[in-house]
Amino acid sequence: MELPASARIPALVIDKVSKRALEQLDQVEKFVQDRCLPADVIYSKQLGRDHKVRFSTVPKILDDLKAEARQQGLWNLFLAKGHYAEGGGFSNLEYALMAEQLGQSYIASETMNCSAPDTGNMEVLAKFGNSPQKAKWLAPLLDGKIRSAFLMTEPDVASSDARNIKFQISKEGNEYVLNGSKWWSSGAGDPRCELYIVMGKTDAENPNPYQQQSVILVPARTPGITVHRMLSVFGYDDAPHGHGHISFDNVRIPAENIVLGEGRGFEIIQGRLGPGRIHHAMRCLGAAERALDLVLARIHEPTKKPFGKMLHEQGSVLEKVAQARIDIDSSRLIVLNAALKIDNGNAKLALKEIAEAKILVPNILGRILDFAIQVYGGAGVSQDTPLAYMWANARTMRIVDGPDEVHQAQLGRLEARRAEGVRERLRKIKALEATLAAQYKVQLTDALSLEWTSETKPKL
Ligand SMILES: Cc1cc2nc3c(=O)[nH]c(=O)nc-3n(C[C@H](O)[C@H](O)[C@H](O)COP(=O)(O)OP(=O)(O)OC[C@H]3O[C@@H](n4cnc5c(N)ncnc54)[C@H](O)[C@@H]3O)c2cc1C
Numbered sequence: 097m098e099l100p101a102s103a104r105i106p107a108l109v110i111d112k113v114s115k116r117a118l119e120q121l122d123q124v125e126k127f128v129q130d131r132c133l134p135a136d137v138i139y140s141k142q143l144g145r146d147h148k149v150r151f152s153t154v155p156k157i158l159d160d161l162k163a164e165a166r167q168q169g170l171w172n173l174f175l176a177k178g179h180y181a182e183g184g185g186f187s188n189l190e191y192a193l194m195a196e197q198l199g200q201s202y203i204a205s206e207t208m209n210c211s212a213p214d215t216g217n218m219e220v221l222a223k224f225g226n227s228p229q230k231a232k233w234l235a236p237l238l239d240g241k242i243r244s245a246f247l248m249t250e251p252d253v254a255s256s257d258a259r260n261i262k263f264q265i266s267k268e269g270n271e272y273v274l275n276g277s278k279w280w281s282s283g284a285g286d287p288r289c290e291l292y293i294v295m296g297k298t299d300a301e302n303p304n305p306y307q308q309q310s311v312i313l314v315p316a317r318t319p320g321i322t323v324h325r326m327l328s329v330f331g332y333d334d335a336p337h338g339h340g341h342i343s344f345d346n347v348r349i350p351a352e353n354i355v356l357g358e359g360r361g362f363e364i365i366q367g368r369l370g371p372g373r374i375h376h377a378m379r380c381l382g383a384a385e386r387a388l389d390l391v392l393a394r395i396h397e398p399t400k401k402p403f404g405k406m407l408h409e410q411g412s413v414l415e416k417v418a419q420a421r422i423d424i425d426s427s428r429l430i431v432l433n434a435a436l437k438i439d440n441g442n443a444k445l446a447l448k449e450i451a452e453a454k455i456l457v458p459n460i461l462g463r464i465l466d467f468a469i470q471v472y473g474g475a476g477v478s479q480d481t482p483l484a485y486m487w488a489n490a491r492t493m494r495i496v497d498g499p500d501e502v503h504q505a506q507l508g509r510l511e512a513r514r515a516e517g518v519r520e521r522l523r524k525i526k527a528l529e530a531t532l533a534a535q536y537k538v539q540l541t542d543a544l545s546l547e548w549t550s551e552t553k554p555k556l
Pocket of ligand 1: 257
């Protein structure tokens with residue numbers, strides 16, 4: 097008999113989780129296991145195969161489960177304490193534990209109105225929107241009545257460096273006129289998608305490249321917008337959500353739709369991506385747990401005995417099971433630590449911890465899924481297990497919200513800033529070594545001088 101999720105929380109954080117959150121966590125787990133996991137396959141069957149239908153209908157089972165989840169109070173759990181009164185009011189740490197459960201199932205996040213990109217978009221509106229913007233867009237999003245997309249990436253520039261964005265937002269009287277092209281607009285395929293949150297340049301000539309960008313709220317069906325196509329991910333279309341390639345041709349939007357004011361785009365995207373990256377990482381952990389569950393089930397399958405032994409009798413298989421367990425449990429600590437750091441300060445103060453989680457967990461998930469696929473043999477790459485689709489999703493996580501390398505570069509720079517202190521400490525040790533060497537009459541050699549010269553001292 098397995099313990100409930102509340103009894104499996106790492107000892108390091110257990111005292112940081114409220115009684116209410118523990119109860120809710122178990123309720124989330126139960127809903128995911130009893131209602132969402134069995135419904136995943138039905139959802140996929142209800143979507144069918146016809147491209148047009150896939151992007152114009154929402155499977156009925158999803159609406160039914162949304163109503164059920166909401167009735168049980170499992171709704172908007174992601175809106176962290178202090179952000180918005182109607183949210184679950186849990187800390188990021190508490191929500192991170194729940195998000196892990198959601199990550200087990202394809203549809204669970206949406207049944208509880210906790211799916212990306214709406215979560216990040218709702219955070220933007222809750223944190224940065226004014227009252228009319230909240231009333232018009234946040235209220236129906238919180239209600240689960242509409243969906244939204246976040247449009248930043250562009251086909252013609254290296255968008256991992258958001259300073260490169262070319263999309264034009266030009267002021268004309270009481271309106272902004274929008275021109276340009278966006279792609280990978282996740283969620284834009286959904287027939288319920290009513291809102292695009294668009295990032296572009298209002299002041300391309302500003303000498304400060306971080307003040308050129310603004311964010312504006314665009315009703316999805318405004319004249320001048322063309323959704324050209326839906327991009328596929330390793331051949332999967334991710335319908336009905338989808339990833340749109342969209343162009344804007346003189347799209348006119350009222351000036352009051354600008355968020356926070358001109359030139360505040362970077363501030364907004366940083367606010368959006370902080371806790372959201374933890375959500376992704378935690379959901380990835382849930383997916384990793386599911387993959388490991390599927391491994392355990394398969395290696396104990398009595399009908400599958402290659403070379404006269406069941407797979408769990410093979411030492412090499414058990415070694416990989418052990419490594420997967422270590423990888424998941426250690427990654428969870430990294431993620432929870434990042435969530436706690438956000439709770440104790442804010443996303444800006446937790447940059448290092450967020451980057452660690454964002455880089456680590458999708459890589460771990462990819463490795464575990466690769467192992468799971470291998471254990472299943474041919475079935476692992478087929479439609480008969482969820483593993484192939486899970487792998488495709490996991491692989492994209494190393495690109496979505498900024499590729500690994502961007503976060504590694506940021507983390508590397510943060511680490512490098514410690515160099516001055518490190519060298520100072522080593523210099524002190526070296527001086528003490530020299531004193532001891534003189535006392536004990538020992539000859540020392542050393543590869544490092546630990547002196548700076550005016551040319552070599554880095555600007556840290
Ligand atoms: C499934 C999916 C969903 C997405 N959803 C959205 C969405 O909803 N909204 C949105 O706006 N965007 C979305 N994106 C886009 C995603 O955020 C971008 O693809 C990502 O930021 C990279 O930008 P790019 O594709 O322009 O690649 P580029 O910026 O051209 O980068 C290409 C590669 O260059 C390398 N690179 C970049 N910087 C460095 C560096 N400093 N050091 C070393 N190597 C480096 C990396 O390997 C990187 O993958 C989505 C992408 C995918 C795949």
